Amino acid sequence: MRREGAWDRVSTAAGVIGLMAFAVAAFTPVAAPLDRWMASAPDAGQADAVVALGADVDPDGRLPEDSLRRAVEAVALYREGRAPLVLMLGSRNGPASEAESRARLAQRLGVPASALLTEPRGLTTAVEAQRSAELLLPRGARRILLVTGAHRIARARRLFERAGFEVLAAPVPEGSPASNIPGERLSAIGRLLQELAARALSRLRGEV
Numbered sequence: 001m002r003r004e005g006a007w008d009r010v011s012t013a014a015g016v017i018g019l020m021a022f023a024v025a026a027f028t029p030v031a032a033p034l035d036r037w038m039a040s041a042p043d044a045g046q047a048d049a050v051v052a053l054g055a056d057v058d059p060d061g062r063l064p065e066d067s068l069r070r071a072v073e074a075v076a077l078y079r080e081g082r083a084p085l086v087l088m089l090g091s092r093n094g095p096a097s098e099a100e101s102r103a104r105l106a107q108r109l110g111v112p113a114s115a116l117l118t119e120p121r122g123l124t125t126a127v128e129a130q131r132s133a134e135l136l137l138p139r140g141a142r143r144i145l146l147v148t149g150a151h152r153i154a155r156a157r158r159l160f161e162r163a164g165f166e167v168l169a170a171p172v173p174e175g176s177p178a179s180n181i182p183g184e185r186l187s188a189i190g191r192l193l194q195e196l197a198a199r200a201l202s203r204l205r206g207e208v
Helices: 002-027 032-038 065-079 098-108 125-139 153-162 182-205
Strands: 049-052 086-089 116-119 143-149 166-172
Touching: 049 065, 049 125, 065 086, 065 098, 065 143, 065 166, 086 098, 086 125, 098 116, 116 125, 125 153, 143 153, 153 166
Parallel strands: 049 086, 049 143, 086 116, 143 166
Antiparallel strands: none
């Protein structure tokens, strides 16, 4: 009985701590300093190609918000004349290919097929960097505008530099933990934690 009572108290305390942590995360900008530390600013300059990192795709080929943002930013950079070539990355989800869905979108937005490349086989950023090198370096495209979430640029830059590229950052804004909307704040904190875990894993693997 005493043991059960002790476990009940521990469970109650854990629940209270969890609720307090949730409230702090959802209703205060506690993670804003981490957000500022992890985010990267855009680089100026021309490049040989725009490279849009993969995010996700629905099984029916629809692009979720993060993927759509990156694809649209890649198109905008091309239309601004920052680079003559666009490489859309993104793996498959069943029959759907994120890279190919993005390429179709880019063509609808005015990018000619002759200026588009796709690579649907990259499941991690490290693999995407290697596949991009295989496609672009033989074409003489060494200087790239790298499009991904603002908090992911630092890790992605190191991986692409290791693959042989000169990288210009083209970060896409992501949700901020300083948002006034609790749901958006929690989603942003989740992305920050996910990227911190990805950085740690990359170091353990010796990728960066």
